[in-house]
Amino acid sequence: MKIACVQMDIAFGKPETNFQHVKEYLEEAAGNGADVIVLPEMWNTGYALKELEQLADGNGKTVDFLKQFAKQHSVHIVGGSVSTKKQDGFYNTMYVVDNTGALVSEYDKAHRFGLMDEHIHLEEGQSLGTFELDGETFGGVICYDIRFPEWLRAQALNGAKAIFVPAEWPAARIDHWRILLQARAIENQCFIIAANRIGSDPKNEFGGHSMVIAPWGEVRLDMGGIEGIAYADIDLSEVDEVRTRIPVFDDRRVPLYKKFEKSH
Numbered sequence: 001m002k003i004a005c006v007q008m009d010i011a012f013g014k015p016e017t018n019f020q021h022v023k024e025y026l027e028e029a030a031g032n033g034a035d036v037i038v039l040p041e042m043w044n045t046g047y048a049l050k051e052l053e054q055l056a057d058g059n060g061k062t063v064d065f066l067k068q069f070a071k072q073h074s075v076h077i078v079g080g081s082v083s084t085k086k087q088d089g090f091y092n093t094m095y096v097v098d099n100t101g102a103l104v105s106e107y108d109k110a111h112r113f114g115l116m117d118e119h120i121h122l123e124e125g126q127s128l129g130t131f132e133l134d135g136e137t138f139g140g141v142i143c144y145d146i147r148f149p150e151w152l153r154a155q156a157l158n159g160a161k162a163i164f165v166p167a168e169w170p171a172a173r174i175d176h177w178r179i180l181l182q183a184r185a186i187e188n189q190c191f192i193i194a195a196n197r198i199g200s201d202p203k204n205e206f207g208g209h210s211m212v213i214a215p216w217g218e219v220r221l222d223m224g225g226i227e228g229i230a231y232a233d234i235d236l237s238e239v240d241e242v243r244t245r246i247p248v249f250d251d252r253r254v255p256l257y258k259k260f261e262k263s264h
């Protein structure tokens with residue numbers, strides 16, 4: 001499976017500019033034979049959260065665009081995330097469309113990141129975020145979600161062999177990004193495919209380092225600070241091989257964990 005990670009700058013509060021930019025990247029990746037294209041977080045508006053009433057996608061524009069492109073170019077798209085307006089408020093939403101143009105996942109970011117005011121402007125997601133592509137199960141979480149190991153573990157326990165992570169992760173904490181992604185891959189014995197933005201907005205400079213990490217923990221791709229697309233081939237049979245080598249999932253002690261579980 002040839003993965004294309006898009007590491008791009010995002011124009012703050014300018015959805016039209018960002019749609020055009022994303023379209024160019026999708027065309028380049030599809031032209032280079034990608035099977036799956038992965039976009040960064042909140043690529044329509046960036047973190048222009050005070051302007052969501054005017055800017056967030058409330059009419060399905062993003063889904064229609066991704067579906068049409070995916071079908072026309074026969075490519076799966078993990079559509080990063082976009083700001084959306086739904087009946088009860090605004091969300092940070094990941095759409096995944098398969099290569100027939102069908103929407104296979106709509107995941108709203110579960111954990112809101114206070115340092116970037118998400119708790120003020122956005123609602124919390126309630127769904128798990130796993131989905132099927134080519135008969136295999138994948139997971140998808142968004143940026144800050146990676147700080148919650150139990151959340152990615154839930155996806156792995158529900159069959160995810162690779163977990164996609166769109167992000168707008170600031171350069172100031174890029175060490176956390178790299179280490180957390182590697183840890184999530186090793187502990188869940190799965191691929192982690194993470195697309196972070198670069199550039200800056202009024203409050204943050206973003207760190208890039210979009211990565212593909214294998215189930216044994218090796219970094220197969222690290223885009224550093226360069227804008228563009230990079231590709232990595234992944235073979236999901238590696239997941240089964242690593243899970244056989246060290247049977248972490250069989251060795252879990254769930255009744256023991258439950259015995260000592262506390263809510264805080």
Ligand SMILES: NC(=O)CCC(=O)C(=O)O
Nearest residue numbers: 113143144168169170173
């Ligand atoms: N957009 C985000 O969720 C950023 C998360 C982040 O920066 C962190 O340190 O966590």
